[in-house]
Structures are given as C-alpha cells and as structure tokens.
Amino acid sequence: MRTAFVVETVRAAERELMARLPEGALMQRAAAGLAAACAEFLGQSRGKVYGSRVVLLVGSGDNGGDALYAGARLARRGAGVAAVLLAPERAHAGGLRALLAAGGRVSTAPERDIADARLILDGIVGIGGKGGLRPDAARLAALASDSRAFVVAVDLPSGVEADTGEVRGPAVRADATVTFGTYKPCLLVDPARELAGAVRLVDIGLELPAAADLEALQYADVAELLPVPGAESDKYRRGVVGIAAGSARYPGAAVLAVAGALRGGAGAVRYVGPAADAVIDRFPETLVHAGPPSKAGRVQAWVVGPGLGDDADRVRDVLAADVPVLIDADGLRLAARATVRARTAPTLLTPHAGEAAALLGADRAEVEASRLPAVRRLAESYGATVLLKGSTTLIAAPGRVVRVNPTGTSWLATAGSGDVLSGLAGSLLAAGLDTVDAASTAAFLHGLAGRLAAWGGPIGAQDVAEGVRGAWREATRA
Numbered sequence: 001m002r003t004a005f006v007v008e009t010v011r012a013a014e015r016e017l018m019a020r021l022p023e024g025a026l027m028q029r030a031a032a033g034l035a036a037a038c039a040e041f042l043g044q045s046r047g048k049v050y051g052s053r054v055v056l057l058v059g060s061g062d063n064g065g066d067a068l069y070a071g072a073r074l075a076r077r078g079a080g081v082a083a084v085l086l087a088p089e090r091a092h093a094g095g096l097r098a099l100l101a102a103g104g105r106v107s108t109a110p111e112r113d114i115a116d117a118r119l120i121l122d123g124i125v126g127i128g129g130k131g132g133l134r135p136d137a138a139r140l141a142a143l144a145s146d147s148r149a150f151v152v153a154v155d156l157p158s159g160v161e162a163d164t165g166e167v168r169g170p171a172v173r174a175d176a177t178v179t180f181g182t183y184k185p186c187l188l189v190d191p192a193r194e195l196a197g198a199v200r201l202v203d204i205g206l207e208l209p210a211a212a213d214l215e216a217l218q219y220a221d222v223a224e225l226l227p228v229p230g231a232e233s234d235k236y237r238r239g240v241v242g243i244a245a246g247s248a249r250y251p252g253a254a255v256l257a258v259a260g261a262l263r264g265g266a267g268a269v270r271y272v273g274p275a276a277d278a279v280i281d282r283f284p285e286t287l288v289h290a291g292p293p294s295k296a297g298r299v300q301a302w303v304v305g306p307g308l309g310d311d312a313d314r315v316r317d318v319l320a321a322d323v324p325v326l327i328d329a330d331g332l333r334l335a336a337r338a339t340v341r342a343r344t345a346p347t348l349l350t351p352h353a354g355e356a357a358a359l360l361g362a363d364r365a366e367v368e369a370s371r372l373p374a375v376r377r378l379a380e381s382y383g384a385t386v387l388l389k390g391s392t393t394l395i396a397a398p399g400r401v402v403r404v405n406p407t408g409t410s411w412l413a414t415a416g417s418g419d420v421l422s423g424l425a426g427s428l429l430a431a432g433l434d435t436v437d438a439a440s441t442a443a444f445l446h447g448l449a450g451r452l453a454a455w456g457g458p459i460g461a462q463d464v465a466e467g468v469r470g471a472w473r474e475a476t477r478a
C-alpha cells in the first residue's frame with residue numbers, strides 16, 4: 001500500500017526524529033536525495049551535471065534550505081548554480097554559505113538565469129506554505145513553469161495545498177517532484193497531482209503512524225484482494241451480481257454494465273430491466289428477468305442506475321434488498337438520502353463530479369477543485385462508501401482511510417466507461433469484497449484496462465471492458 005500523510009503528522013514525525021539526530025542531519029539527508037535525483041534528471045536529458053546551468057528558487061524557509069544544500073552538491077560536481085533569493089536576508093544561512101563555498105552564486109538577473117537554465121529547483125515553499133503564493137513568489141513560479149528548463153519541485157510544487165491537493169492560485173508546474181519522508185496528499189490528488197509531474201520519494205528515516213491519511217492500492221494489494229475460484233467453487237459460491245440498468249432509450253448502458261460485471265469475478269450475472277434482448281444478444285451467458293428485481297432470484301450484490309432513466313420503482317426495489325448495493329448514474333438521482341442511510345446492508349455510490357455536485361448542492365467545478373473534502377463529505381452525509389470518479393478517483397467511507405486510485409488514463413473519459421466500472425465493482429461486491437475494497441480494486445483494474453486498451457490512442461467503453469481480463473492478469477502476475 002502506498003500511503004500519504006498530512007502536514008501535521010509529518011511535522012510530528014519530524015520533531016521526534018530531529019530530537020534524536022545531530023542538528024541539520026535531516027536536511028542533509030533530504031538535500032543528498034534531492035541532489036542525486038537532480039543529477040539523474042540531468043543525465044536523462046542526455047546531459048551531465050558538469051557544466052549544466054541550474055537555478056534555485058529559494059524561499060525563506062527550510063524548503064529553500066533544501067534547495068541551497070542540494071545546489072551546493074551540484075555545484076561541487078561542476079554545475080553552474082545560481083540562487084534566486086526571495087528574501088535575501090532570510091534565506092537559510094547555512095545553505096547559502098554551503099552554496100557559495102561550493103562555487104555557486106546569488107543571481108542578480110533572475111529572468112535571464114531562469115531563461116538560460118537547464119534545471120530549476122523550486123524551493124519557494126514546501127509544507128510550510130500558507131494560502132496562495134504571494135505576488136513575488138507567484139511571479140517566480142510562473143517564470144519557472146513557462147521556462148524550457150526541467151523543473152524539480154522540492155517536497156511539493158509551491159502553491160498547492162499539501163493536505164488536500166487543491167490549487168487556489170498560481171503554483172509551480174513541475175516535471176518532477178522529490179518529496180521527503182512520505183507522500184503528501186497533494187502528490188496523489190488532482191488538481192495538484194498534475195502539477196507535481198513524476199514523484200520520487202526520498203527516505204529520510206521518518207517513522208509514521210500505522211493509519212495513513214490517504215492510501216493507494218499497489219499491484220500486490222490488488223492481487224491479494226481479487227477473488228480466485230477455489231477447487232470447490234460453483235457459480236453461487238463465486239457470487240451472483242444483479243444488474244438493474246438500462247432503459248428503452250439507453251439499452252447500451254445495460255450491455256456495458258453487464259460487460260463489466262462478467263469480467264469482475266462473480267459466478268453469474270443477472271440482468272433485470274427492459275434491455276434484456278440487447279444484453280442477451282451480446283452476452284448470452286447473462287440470466288435475464290423481466291419482473292421486479294426482488295423477484296429475480298438469488299443475488300449477492302446489486303448494481304442499480306446506469307441508463308435507468310426515471311424508473312424509480314426499480315431503484316426502490318433494489319434498495320430494499322438486504323445485500324450490498326452499488327448506486328450509479330440515474331440511480332443516484334432517484335435514491336433518497338434517508339433511504340440509503342437507513343439501509344443495514346452496505347451501499348456504494350459511484351458519482352462523477354457532476355453527480356457528486358448535485359448530491360452535495362455544490363458546483364461541479366467546486367467538487368473538481370476540492371475532491372478530497374467533497375468525497376469525505378458525501379460519504380458522511382450518506383453514511384455510505386463513495387467512489388468519486390474523474391481524473392483522480394477517490395474512495396471514501398465513514399471511519400475508513402480514503403483511498404486514491406493510482407491507475408487510469410484520461411482516455412477513459414469516454415461515454416459508457418463508467419457503466420463498465422459499476423458492473424465490475426458490483427461483481428467484486430458479489431464475490432464478497434467489502435465496499436471499499438470492491439470499489440478501489442475495480443477502479444484499479446478499470447484504470448489499468450483503460451491504459452492497456454488505449455496504448456496511447458482513443459478507446460470506447462467496450463474496449464475498456466475487454467481490457468479488464470488483461471489488467472487482472474497483469475495485477476495478479478506482479
């Protein structure tokens with residue numbers, strides 16, 4: 001599991017470790033890791049450290065200190081290093097001494113130095129940043145982001161909110177971020193994540209609590225969670241997933257949800273609704289039923305909503321079932337909050353930002369700007385697990401650590417791919433995974449399937465469904 005911690009927790013761990021180490025040792029560890037990564041980045045762009053022009057953007061805190069000490073290390077290896085000091089009298093004194101002693105200099109022409117640089121280190125602010133960048137810092141951030149240089153953010157891109165991934169004003173756009181001790185939430189959650197580029201973690205020996213503030217499944221976690229049929233398995237033991245989706249107007253949503261469900265590890269898929277012919281045509285293995293969901297026969301988990309239109313009766317009937325229910329798309333509009341809260345079996349909601357905004361009485365843009373607070377709020381208000389879709393997919397449940405999905409591609413933003421995801425997650429629910437595991441495992445496979453199917457080009461939702469088997473294989477092979 002990859003974990004991220006908020007600033008308060010990082011500070012506490014830092015204090016505890018600092019008390020046991022000689023003064024300045026921690027910053028030296030950080031600077032050494034940062035300089036090594038920078039040397040590697042310079043090497044990757046067919047250059048070398050010796051003779052490279054490096055610019056340090058230096059704020060008045062320890063983030064600037066890290067940049068100065070790393071700059072000193074690069075200067076010792078022959079780089080031409082210039083430091084742009086935001087507040088010369090408050091720059092980290094030891095770091096500045098080290099830089100000057102190694103042959104670096106203080107920039108007197110920041111714009112020219114930035115324009116000539118091959119590598120820029122953003123040490124404007126790190127976890128001590130408060131509010132949007134001040135105007136002088138914002139100006140430097142813009143110069144760096146617009147430059148041709150490779151930009152490395154120190155600890156995090158200056159200007160982003162470390163704990164939530166929000167970006168409220170100007171911020172540095174980095175090609176890579178070298179972060180210390182642990183990931184911070186902003187490095188995993190958009191819109192900040194996009195500004196961080198490739199993230200590299202430097203171990204500085206911090207000891208962090210067992211419970212993280214944010215976590216992301218890795219291949220090994222997914223491999224452990226995915227249900228594999230045992231020797232004595234039969235279709236019922238593997239789980240039956242019921243799909244209440246589709247309408248005369250949107251039969252395709254039913255087909256796509258069933259397509260996802262068939263690849264999710266349940267033993268059988270039952271379809272209930274008016275799109276049975278379309279479903280059977282495409283997937284003859286589906287068990288179809290024309291009456292209400294409650295009369296469909298044995299089902300261990302339901303998916304309700306994709307392409308359902310205004311069929312409130314079908315939603316009400318499914319929500320009355322005493323098994324896990326996933327509510328998506330039209331179902332989200334039709335399911336009363338009080339009904340969801342009153343359910344005793346688990347419920348999983350899978351809105352995209354627009355649907356989440358409607359449920360929260362907020363704007364879509366607000367949800368996209370503040371995904372982490374939004375998904376937490378929605379999970380609390382519904383007393384349910386919520387998977388919030390989009391460029392970053394997040395999964396929250398009351399009392400649980402929020403999960404962020406590490407896979408995916410923007411090629412998934414194609415009509416119907418969410419229907420595939422709901423079928424897939426429903427299937428994993430039917431196979432016995434809890435709502436948080438089913439949602440996060442489904443998002444992981446779905447994202448990986450999208451990447452495998454796309455391979456750098458456009459895809460349709462059916463391609464995503466077909467990619468799930470390859471994604472499953474890849475996840476369990478690791």
Ligand SMILES: NC(=O)C1=CN([C@@H]2O[C@H](COP(=O)(O)OP(=O)(O)OC[C@H]3O[C@@H](n4cnc5c(N)ncnc54)[C@H](OP(=O)(O)O)[C@@H]3O)[C@@H](O)[C@H]2O)[C@@H](O)CC1
Nearest residue numbers: 014027060061062063125126127128129130132133134155
């Ligand atoms: N944690 C660890 O284990 C380790 C941490 N380490 C490093 O320390 C970093 C944290 O250092 P930190 O605490 O000195 O804070 P930092 O990020 O430099 O920011 C404070 C400065 O920024 C300024 N400032 C604030 N807001 C601003 C704004 N909006 N716009 C502009 N300026 C703004 C603020 O100015 P002031 O408000 O005081 O005028 C103050 O001068 C951490 O990210 C990591 O890099 C490693 O060395 C070792 C291990």
Ligand SMILES: Nc1ncnc2c1ncn2[C@@H]1O[C@H](COP(=O)(O)OP(=O)(O)O)[C@@H](O)[C@H]1O
Nearest residue numbers: 352389390391409410412413415416417418419
């Ligand atoms: N920019 C993006 N980057 C990554 N994934 C995305 C992006 N936009 C959408 N997705 C993913 O694509 C799927 C779209 O689902 P949804 O919005 O419900 O579409 P539909 O209703 O057409 O099926 C979700 O899994 C979502 O996370």
Ligand SMILES: [K+]
Nearest residue numbers: 122125154158
């Ligand atoms: K920074």
